[in-house]
Amino acid sequence: MKQTRMSSKRPLRSTINTAEIAHFSKDSADWWNLDGAFAPLHRMTPARMRFLKDTIGPIPGKTILDIGCGGGLISTPLSRLGGHITGIDADKQAISVATQYAKNEELDIQFIHGAAEDLAQKGETFDVVLALEIIEHVDHPDMFVDLCARLVKPDGIVIFSTLNQTWKSYALGIIAAERLLKWVPVGTHDWKKFIKPSELSKLAEQSGLALHDLKGMVFRPLKNEFDIDPHDLDLNYFLVAKPISPRKTPPSKKQHPK
């Protein structure tokens, strides 16, 4: 069969950055502490879930892969909404927290400690591939986007969310969040690894994905909550991409059995 997607041309190599995993692992026990190291992610959850619901459409029955699922902050609500969730993370601690949490919540979620590359190797594909707040932590973002493209079904979608590389993301994401407000531990993010929407969409295209939607996530200080903003991509943004469908030849009348 002819390979249409560029993704499969490249070799599969791990994009996991071990130093990054070690950084997160030290706080793993804290994943479900609303006021702990992952407090900002908890605060983002309502806005992220609203965006995912709107983007994915009806969730019941869909297979969803959550790459870099951590403690299962997104896998868990998606499972409550009826999705068939696979959460994968290189942080063993996080996976054990997520597994225990899902068990206590009586939710059936498949949490895997490992690399998404292994799933791709096995040829597994999903209706929805989520790569939320993860691409800024991996080595070789290009290969990572490739990997996502390989894991999604031809009629599925890939949803990325990440921090933009702007002065605002430096001021808010690093200076404010890590140093001043101490929302996240120092060293959580490396601004140089942040990725602009233009770059990410270029990577997506190179991997055989087409840009489908782009929206920002902003913090509303007066309401003390995160919100989706269609225009302001300066801090944090979602990029939704779909596989470029192989051109279908229109049904020819000659082939019709008559």
Next chain:
Amino acid sequence: MNDDVIIIGGGPAGLSFAKLLSVTNLKIRIIEKQDESVLANPTYDGREIALTHHSHRIMTDIGAWAQIPPQSISLIKDAKVLNGDLTDPLFFDHRKSGKDNLGYMVSNHLIRKASYEIVKPLKNVTLMTGVEVADLKTTDHFGTVTLQGGKKLKAKLIVAADSRFSTTRRMMGIPTSMRDFGRVCIVCRMALDRDHDDTAYECFFFDRTMAVLPLNGRYCSVVLTISSDNADNLLKMSPEEFGRDMTERMQGKFGQMSLDTALFPYPLVGTYADRFYANRYALIGDAAVGMHPVTAHGFNFGLRGAETLSQEIQNACDLGLDLGAADILRRYDESHRKATLAMYLGTNTLVSLYTKTTPLAKLARKSLLMIGQHFPPAKRMIMNQLTEIHG
């Protein structure tokens, strides 16, 4: 897990909350210590509840309003606040509120019955009656209610609507400010000789506060708050003596006033919980805010809190979030506190001020009424607070 939400207390606040939340299809259980026959046929208890426009809207939405016989709904069109000698009234005119009336009056037992009727047919609500809670414990993922007799029930969230003296609130270690006014509240219905013009009167006499609230026809609901020792004398009066006493106090404003029911005394303690939530536990109704009855806000706040909490839970469910998580309960707490605290404290201050008989207090209250009457923004603010016209 047997249920998603367990509600402790099947009073109007608990039942209305169950109905509001039932649209989520969550599994809801109500635990009520009284027997179902009491909920189904509550008897007249002397209490007539003043309902704001906001409460009217909620009760209409949940179908409770339709359960109340129309002839049992009275209107409050205007309201007057009177000083001890019935002079210098502060006048609230419905025409300035943009509505046809300031509020409504409905008997408490009819509200209770209506609340029961709308919950009974719900498929996802289990009503357990005649059982009492012996213990309550919560963990990271659920709460466990132990009933007397040992049966245990688990749910994601426990909501307490078990009165201003909530026992589960104590079990969960929530400190609560209590203010014993050292007074008794006596309520009754009286027949009048003259029309009341659908006007509510709040009278601050020197030794008692008295609300005369209009009921359909020439009837009114009287809410007296009086020091406990004086209450005994009052309760010993014959109906004729009581009628004469009231007629004199109101200086014949309504002609002869005569007692139409028994006198129903209630102890008067204002309560306000320090927090409206604990781990997997939330307080609604009087368990959260137990108001002094003079501003008639108790049940209105109860409905408002039930609406706020059910909305927060619905939002959480829509997004697949944990409905009993602390951040959801915290948001309810913040919102309901904002809606109630000023009114609670204001009422308590007002009540203290208007029941003191020192010359300074008399001067203060006279000036307050004057400011209220002659400074429209203050009046508008009070009116909005009292009637909840703007939601």
